[in-house]
Amino acid sequence: VPEITLNLPGRDAKIEEFKQFIRNLGRAGIKYNTYAHMGNGIWSSGRVTGRGGMDARMLDITNAKGHWAGEIYEGEITHGRKYTEDELWDNYAYMIQQIAPVAEEEGVYIGIHPDDPPVYPLGGIPRCMFGNFAGYKQAMEIADSPNIGVCLCVGCWLEGGEAGMGVGVVDAIKHFAAQNQLFKVHFRNVSNPMPEPWVETLIDNGYQDMYEVMKALRQVGFDGCIIPDHIPNMLGGHRVGVAYSIAYMRALVQAVNNEYGGAA
Numbered sequence: 001v002p003e004i005t006l007n008l009p010g011r012d013a014k015i016e017e018f019k020q021f022i023r024n025l026g027r028a029g030i031k032y033n034t035y036a037h038m039g040n041g042i043w044s045s046g047r048v049t050g051r052g053g054m055d056a057r058m059l060d061i062t063n064a065k066g067h068w069a070g071e072i073y074e075g076e077i078t079h080g081r082k083y084t085e086d087e088l089w090d091n092y093a094y095m096i097q098q099i100a101p102v103a104e105e106e107g108v109y110i111g112i113h114p115d116d117p118p119v120y121p122l123g124g125i126p127r128c129m130f131g132n133f134a135g136y137k138q139a140m141e142i143a144d145s146p147n148i149g150v151c152l153c154v155g156c157w158l159e160g161g162e163a164g165m166g167v168g169v170v171d172a173i174k175h176f177a178a179q180n181q182l183f184k185v186h187f188r189n190v191s192n193p194m195p196e197p198w199v200e201t202l203i204d205n206g207y208q209d210m211y212e213v214m215k216a217l218r219q220v221g222f223d224g225c226i227i228p229d230h231i232p233n234m235l236g237g238h239r240v241g242v243a244y245s246i247a248y249m250r251a252l253v254q255a256v257n258n259e260y261g262g263a264a
């Protein structure tokens with residue numbers, strides 16, 4: 001929500017809208033929501049054809065555009081000027097210190113999604129909070145709430161890579177799980193980390209061995225939701241990609257459970 005992330009006109013109204021949304025979730029019996037804090041959207045550079053005829057998103061950070069809620073962002077400056085990291089931290093604290101008490105009151109858990117892509121400033125806006133491990137830890141400390149945690153998108157973490165994010169995805173899983181902050185996992189793979197251009201891949205065809213990711217989730221006793229992410233359109237239509245992704249994930253679950261003596 002740019003109004004919240006960048007302190008644009010209408011910020012307080014958006015925060016009140018967010019509070020009411022959380023109240024509505026709680027009263028409807030819906031106990032979880034994913035939130036993304038990016039100021040100028042998800043950036044991409046187009047599509048390429050991958051294995052199995054999959055239609056795959058790709059990103060070259062030197063030639064990309066951001067997309068969010070029908071808006072398109074591009075160029076060196078997307079919102080009139082460059083923003084500082086201190087500004088963004090102040091804006092985040094202003095929001096989360098109002099949202100967290102409402103989430104606690106309503107029994108709703110909010111998992112914050114990584115920036116996509118993470119690490120590098122885009123359009124004059126740093127990606128300093130949810131674009132690296134240190135930022136995530138600081139953001140969780142500011143929130144200081146059992147109801148504010150992490151929606152760990154494996155794909156985004158892999159986009160940044162261990163060098164960019166500060167730790168690898170397996171270590172991130174272990175850390176956030178130990179803090180009771182790992183709420184949800186998005187299961188996705190990419191061809192390579194930035195700064196080189198990358199392409200989204202089928203789960204079994206990127207640079208990360210996803211068995212190691214599933215094994216880490218089994219080791220920490222994760223009992224939340226794991227979903228396929230950015231499911232590829234393949235030859236035969238979208239449902240083929242859904243079936244392929246879920247079947248591969250189910251096989252990984254079975255494999256790690258077999259290794260560790262059964263389901264957790």
